[in-house]
Amino acid sequence: MKLRISLLCVFLGFLVLFLSPPSMAKFVVEKNSLTVTSPDNIKGTHDSAIGNFGIPQYGGSMAGNVVYPKDNKKGCKEFDEYGISFKSKPGSLPTIVLLDRGNCFFALKVWNAQKAGASAVLVADDIEEKLITMDTPEEDGSSAKYIENITIPSALIEKSFGGKLKDAISNGDMVNVNLDWREAVPHPDDRVEYELWTNSNDECGVKCDMLMEFVKDFKGAAQILEKGGYTQFTPHYITWYCPQAFTLSKQCKSQCINHGRYCAPDPEQDFSTGYDGKDVVIENLRQLCVFKVANETKKPWVWWDYVTDFQIRCPMKEKKYNKKCADAVIESLGLDIKKIERCMGDPNADSENPVLKEEQDAQVGKGSRGDVTILPTLVVNNRQYRGKLEKGAVMKAICAGFEETTEPAVCLSSGKCLLSFGSAKRN
Numbered sequence: 553m554k555l556r557i558s559l560l561c562v563f564l565g566f567l568v569l570f571l572s573p574p575s576m577a578k579f580v581v582e583k584n585s586l587t588v589t590s591p592d593n594i595k596g597t598h599d600s601a602i603g604n605f606g607i608p609q610y611g612g613s614m615a616g617n618v619v620y621p622k623d624n625k626k627g628c629k630e631f632d633e634y635g636i637s638f639k640s641k642p643g644s645l646p647t648i649v650l651l652d653r654g655n656c657f658f659a660l661k662v663w664n665a666q667k668a669g670a671s672a673v674l675v676a677d678d679i680e681e682k683l684i685t686m687d688t689p690e691e692d693g694s695s696a697k698y699i700e701n702i703t704i705p706s707a708l709i710e711k712s713f714g715g716k717l718k719d720a721i722s723n724g725d726m727v728n729v730n731l732d733w734r735e736a737v738p739h740p741d742d743r744v745e746y747e748l749w750t751n752s753n754d755e756c757g758v759k760c761d762m763l764m765e766f767v768k769d770f771k772g773a774a775q776i777l778e779k780g781g782y783t784q785f786t787p788h789y790i791t792w793y794c795p796q797a798f799t800l801s802k803q804c805k806s807q808c809i810n811h812g813r814y815c816a817p818d819p820e821q822d823f824s825t826g827y828d829g830k831d832v833v834i835e836n837l838r839q840l841c842v843f844k845v846a847n848e849t850k851k852p853w854v855w856w857d858y859v860t861d862f863q864i865r866c867p868m869k870e871k872k873y874n875k876k877c878a879d880a881v882i883e884s885l886g887l888d889i890k891k892i893e894r895c896m897g898d899p900n901a902d903s904e905n906p907v908l909k910e911e912q913d914a915q916v917g918k919g920s921r922g923d924v925t926i927l928p929t930l931v932v933n934n935r936q937y938r939g940k941l942e943k944g945a946v947m948k949a950i951c952a953g954f955e956e957t958t959e960p961a962v963c964l965s966s967g968k969c970l971l972s973f974g975s976a977k978r979n
């Protein structure tokens with residue numbers, strides 16, 4: 553429905569993002585290219601903005617026949633009710649459904665089209681503007697259920713281009729397009745650098761559940777890639793700062809460390825109960841330091857072991873989200889606790905923490921990468937990944953980041969394996 557600068561919204565009132573003012577914040581829309589192959593009079597290549605759900609075919613392409621439904625043009629209702637089906641007949645091209653923006657969540661449109669048999673969805677913007685990223689709605693129970701099940705790719709296209717496609721369709725022309733994600737991830741060399749902007753908070757609802765699930769599922773592949781030297785992974789954590797005038801307020805004291813310099817929202821959004829934002833900041837800092845210390849000993853992949861063990865052994869629900877539990881995990885992994893503590897510094901000090909300062913600086917976009925504003929965010933070769941945070945989909949994006957012929961075996965084999973894994977899960 554709208555561009556979701558979710559972190560800005562989540563935050564309670566008066567803490568501000570440590571970034572340039574919003575007017576200067578750079579949000580880069582990740583694109584795939586869309587080529588019209590017929591009819592002749594509208595042939596050509598256009599940009600389209602990849603939706604932040606479903607499964608974009610990173611590294612691949614898809615040719616399809618564009619259909620614009622006679623009814624339910626916005627796709628907000630089930631197509632069944634109108635007797636419309638997009639299932640393509642055997643031997644024919646997959647159906648790419650064109651829908652109009654408006655009236656309901658983007659994700660709902662895509663979900664309705666998928667249920668009716670669409671292979672991909674193009675949403676035509678309803679105003680002339682620069683392309684934006686279609687994101688999932690704020691977590692609410694009913695939408696969360698179907699978002700998980702969206703498996704087709706989707707993209708937003710400009711209003712004027714949507715108009716051309718509709719005109720051609722209403723003229724009775726066969727409209728064929730090719731969606732191409734091969735250039736959506738740069739692939740300059742034989743090593744992929746990627747980052748995950750994550751959070752140790754395990755009680756923030758659907759987004760946290762999805763993130764934890766992903767980290768658990770992806771750990772094996774991530775460790776194989778890292779141990780083989782195919783990737784260089786870096787975890788990141790977002791923090792906020794408290795405006796100077798409020799550093800002594802109750803809210804900032806409960807949400808921040810280092811005198812208001814690094815803050816996180818209260819997990820329950822209630823200052824009086826449970827864990828506070830500052831508990832989350834401290835654990836995030838510990839996870840950063842686990843990475844730093846593990847990386848120094850040339851075993852950066854131990855971070856994946858730490859975060860997954862911590863999730864299992866130290867959940868907020870069981871009131872174990874604390875230093876004691878974290879230290880037990882650190883010890884079990886043979887990491888140097890003293891080094892990690894030194895790296896974390898004193899959370900009560902009225903001074904910068906170099907590790908968190910670096911994170912705040914890294915939040916601001918550089919080069920082709922926009923500011924990180926959606927949490928979680930995955931960045932592959934300095935491009936923000938769009939799509940569902942799911943093992944198979946993310947593998948595709950990472951594998952698309954290797955220069956041709958330098959992909960590790962896990963990429964070549966995972967295609968098949970993950971596909972069957974994916975379809976087993978879906979059917």
Ligand SMILES: *[C@@H]1O[C@H](CO)[C@@H](O)[C@H](O)[C@H]1NC(C)=O
Binds near residue numbers: 698701977
């Ligand atoms: C999503 O898929 C799961 C597993 O296949 C299924 O149990 C669930 O009912 C689906 N949800 C919706 C909203 O269709």
Ligand SMILES: *[C@@H]1O[C@H](CO)[C@@H](O)[C@H](O)[C@H]1NC(C)=O
Binds near residue numbers: 848
């Ligand atoms: C991890 O170590 C490598 C060298 O082994 C270094 O290039 C990289 O910058 C380190 N990452 C972080 C976040 O310290």
